[in-house]
Amino acid sequence: MSQPILQVKDLVKHFPITRGVVFQKTVGQVHAVDGVSFDLHPGETLGVVGESGCGKSTLAQVLMRLEPPTSGTVTFDGEDLFAKSGAALKAWRRDMQVVLQDPYTSLNPRKTVGDIVGEPFEIHPEVAPKGERRRKVQELLDVVGLNPEHIRRYPHQFSGGQRQRIGIARALALRPRVIVCDEPVSALDVSIQAQVMNLLGELQTEFGLSYIFIAHDLGVVRHLSDRVAVMYLGKIVETGTSEEIYERATHPYTQALLSSVPVPDPAARGKRETIRLTGDVPSPAAPPSGCRFRTRCPKATDLCAEQEPALAAGPASDHPSACHYAEVYRTLPVPSR
Amino acid sequence: MTETAAAPLLEVSDLRVEFGNPRHGDVASVLNGVSYQVSAGETLAVLGESGSGKSVTAQTVMGILDTPPGRITGGSVRFKGEELLGADPERRRLLRGESMAMIFQDALSALNPVYTVGAQIAEQFRFRRGMSRKDAMVKAAELLDLVKIPNAAQRVREYPHQFSGGMRQRAMIAMSLALDPELLIADEPTTALDVTVQAQIMELLDELCRERTMGMILITHDLGVVAEVADRIAVMYAGRIVEEADAASLYAHPAHPYTRGLMASVPRLDGGGGQLDPIPGLPPSLSAIPPGCPFHPRCAHAEDRCRSELPSLRALDDPDATGDDHRAACHFAERFVGASPEEVLTP
DSSP: OOSSSSSEEEEEEEEEEEESSSEEEEEEEEEEEEEEEEEETTOOOEEEETTTTTSHHHHHHHTTTTTTEEEEEEETTTEGGGGHHHHHHHHHHEEEEEEETTTTTSSOOOOOOOHHHHHHHHHHHTTSSSSGGHHHHHHHHHTTTTTTTGGGGGGGOOHHHHHHHHHHHHHHOOOEEEEEEESSTTTHHHHHHHHHHHHHHHHHHTTTOOOEEEOOOOOHHHHHHHHHHHHHHTTTEEEEEEEHHSSSSSSSSHHHHHHHSSOOOGGGTTTTTTOOSSSOOTTTTTTOSSTTTTTOTOOHHHHHHHHOOEEEEETTTEEEOTTTTOOOOOOOOOOOO | OOOOOOSEEEEEEEEEEEEEEEGGGGOOOEEEEEEEEOTTTOOOEEEOOOOOHHHHHHHHHHEEEEEETTEEEEEEEEEEEOTTTTHHHHHHHHHHHHHHEEOSSSSHHHHHHTTTTTHHHHHHHHHHOOOHHHHHHHHHHHHHHHHTTTTTTHHTSOOOSSSSSSHEEEEEHHHHHTTOOOOEEEETTTTTSOHHHHHHHHHOOOOOOOOOOEEEEEEEEEEEHHHHHOSHHHHHTEEEEEEEEEEEHHHOOSHHHHHHHHHHHHHTTTOOOSSSSOOOOOOOOOOSSSSSSSTGGGOEEEEEEEESSSSOOEEOOOSSSSTTTOEEEEETHHHHTTTTTTTOEEE
């Protein structure tokens, strides 16, 4: 296997909870990301799924160096990401770009599309000399399926799907090697979502990109990902190839998540077995002891409260799964139509 | 499905709504003749993408459409035979809550942050049923218990911000059920929720409807949610219903190219297929709906006839549908209705 382009090890991000106005004192920590490790290989898509509050977006922010980590290391091409500064940091930023969820707020309404997509060239003038920029921007618009003539238009003149394409064009401008996609299609309608997903797939083949694809929609993640990490309360609870996760999930949370997804087939109604979780995700400011999922887990025992299960493959799990009782539930109750 | 011989619970026919000012020439035709019926105990799902008019239809039925900018330009809404459009506002106010209730997508903004959840539910009992504050709070706690909020007697005194997203939506459901309505309109009730919570809420809604033989209009864009609970499905596009059928026949034999396109756009959990087959292009602007079939610019099967002649919603011969229940607004619906959803039809 090739050298991983991105190696994340024991990444932790805690946000302090403070009280008081003048004399602020820290009264607690929100454990947003709590010991996450994974590798990303060139040309690969790693899907990160989880419900809201599981820390997947914080993970994206730390990886993009928008937030400093509390502890842990990230290496990019073997170099420590958090040690970079000055010119090295700026050079690295060309290699890793981000596409954000909301195509309405992530584009400046006062700038034309040409300015938005061309702005990376202002910051990194070595990529495209001034005279060439306009042509470069038009090329990028063409690549993402927008009309290059629309370079002078403003974001409000575009639909949601088209705006997301503008966001993708901006991310592609500096020819990055890794793109972090934070819920890139969840604000879009189904038919438009499919168009954008196809585009992301095509761009990956064309430019040999690696994606970290963060989403809460399990179908979307399956469609685009080679490997998948399932997050719950700041930790990865199960990781494997998309086949391992979707066909042979061994963690009870993954199983519940998969069985909660409504299946678009009325004939399957009432026929498939569902695991219904009770209650809500506990607060990340006070995560439960031991296994974090135990408060909602149908399998939980005393052991789960005392001892935190390690994320590792076991006798009943061919891929890493952080559960004391990991086992394949049965083949997924997904009907084939 | 329960058969009701008499007038259906709700009958919407040829509803037309416009937005904007005709004097300035910027009129958006949001609803262009929408008709559907809901019987007691039946769940009708209204499926469509943003801008298709599904929420505006619901708002018109509830009588909460903002006019202006909206204008109802035609059609009728009958609740148990009684015409609601043009009815006395006081009469409509009495019907809301009592006969029909609505829950919204964003429960946090639908709840008042400065009153306790209990007080907001109890309000209906106090003003509509003349109960004392204390009795009304007891009733509110009973309702929270009904929607499976644990510790209802304590939680009734808490404020919306103390509730999680799923619990707020449960509280909204409790509020809508307070006066035993016969019709519940749920406008994207689970869109803002996580899948595991969504499954809980949909199960609760389904259960409540069956227990109370309550009619439900479920507005959503999620084809999965629809397949799990709907009895009948109406697919909307550009302010019209383009296809309507019982849930099983719609999924087995989608007859409108738009419905087929929607189904091909959903990434599947079982990972079948590489490329998705999305519908090309964008939905039309409602102030410039194309002539003929509004879907023709995006349709691979469009012919000259589609560009000039608006197809009407007509009954189809679908062996699986009960009666002549499967209707579609496409000139060539017969060509599609026999084919399975995966079959790629060459234009």
